[in-house]
Amino acid sequence: MLQTTGQDRTRRGPGPARQGRPSVVVGRALVLAVLLAQLLDPDLVARAAPVLAMAGIVLGVPHGAVDHMVPFWTGGQRPTARALGGVLAGYLATAVVAAVALVVAPTPTVAVFLLVSAVHFGRAEAVVSASDAGRPVPGLLQDVPTTLAHGLAVVGLPLVLWPAGSAQVLGHLAPAWGSPLPVPARVAIALVLAAAVLVAGTGALRDGRRAEAAELAMVVVLFAVVPPLAAFGVWFAGWHALRHTARLLDLLRGGPSAPGTARAAGRFARHAAVPTLASLAAVLVLAGPASSPAAVGAALAVVLALTFPHVRTVTALDRWAARRG
Numbered sequence: 001m002l003q004t005t006g007q008d009r010t011r012r013g014p015g016p017a018r019q020g021r022p023s024v025v026v027g028r029a030l031v032l033a034v035l036l037a038q039l040l041d042p043d044l045v046a047r048a049a050p051v052l053a054m055a056g057i058v059l060g061v062p063h064g065a066v067d068h069m070v071p072f073w074t075g076g077q078r079p080t081a082r083a084l085g086g087v088l089a090g091y092l093a094t095a096v097v098a099a100v101a102l103v104v105a106p107t108p109t110v111a112v113f114l115l116v117s118a119v120h121f122g123r124a125e126a127v128v129s130a131s132d133a134g135r136p137v138p139g140l141l142q143d144v145p146t147t148l149a150h151g152l153a154v155v156g157l158p159l160v161l162w163p164a165g166s167a168q169v170l171g172h173l174a175p176a177w178g179s180p181l182p183v184p185a186r187v188a189i190a191l192v193l194a195a196a197v198l199v200a201g202t203g204a205l206r207d208g209r210r211a212e213a214a215e216l217a218m219v220v221v222l223f224a225v226v227p228p229l230a231a232f233g234v235w236f237a238g239w240h241a242l243r244h245t246a247r248l249l250d251l252l253r254g255g256p257s258a259p260g261t262a263r264a265a266g267r268f269a270r271h272a273a274v275p276t277l278a279s280l281a282a283v284l285v286l287a288g289p290a291s292s293p294a295a296v297g298a299a300l301a302v303v304l305a306l307t308f309p310h311v312r313t314v315t316a317l318d319r320w321a322a323r324r325g
């Protein structure tokens, strides 16, 4: 019952546009809504930022909560207790190494976390856009401008344009990150981001991928004008997590136009339930029920530990999808 090896969206040719996909529509609508709120009542958005960040983290966690099943869904191997135990042990070991690294060497660990996150977020956009449009899934070194543009917009813009607010949160992970980045580093990030946005945006427009160019513009504007915790909360749950979940549901039901969404969602929820609860319990223990920048920092420590095995899983999924594409 668990060994679906469904065909990924990579398999179909230029098929139904992604425009109507709920995961895409909801993400765009949420980003536009928070941009509108920022325009109408910036104080409200600023006050709501820690709550939005906590809500975003809580709602975004389940997108990685079936990571332990992904190797079986792509590999066709039956998830026997032994095989599942092996995958889980590898996953947890990676998370524990990351958590220990955070305690032992917080400054470089946060730097690596930010870099890995930028690549993960950017790659997710490059991969999902390509497969939604029926293009082959790009390899790790392909469509680099799109990866850089999206990844640096999400992770870099807060550091560049919102240095104090970002430092306030990241300082809870590593004291050295509690001071804003030095100006030369901020300028360097801004220049790379600007070049990547220019190349990725004009490339998309030249190829007639207007929606992708517009989405990039939306993400850049979101992280440029909305306080980082609010922007990140909305984007993480409403954009990144939703799109990844939609991709996994396609995988489970054997393609984007295959029937059985409800059944696939049920299976997803069944497999995600225990890991989600365990992660959220860890967030609650570390962060407490409050929604302050300190609580967000504590919740981020859990996210950091889980990010490394999550990224390993998604990288393997991308490689599998690229081979099939």
Ligand SMILES: CC1=C(/C=C/C(C)=C/C=C/C(C)=C/C=O)C(C)(C)CCC1
Pocket: 064, 113, 114, 116, 117, 118, 120, 154, 155, 156, 158, 159, 165, 166, 167, 169, 170, 228, 229, 232, 300, 303, 307, 310
């Ligand atoms: C830079 C920066 C942030 C970065 C958060 C990151 C990088 C989260 C990564 C999560 C991942 C990779 C989840 C898995 O899918 C904050 C704290 C939001 C706001 C302050 C500045």
Ligand SMILES: [Fe+2]
Pocket: 063, 064, 120, 240, 244, 310
């Ligand atoms: Fe992710």
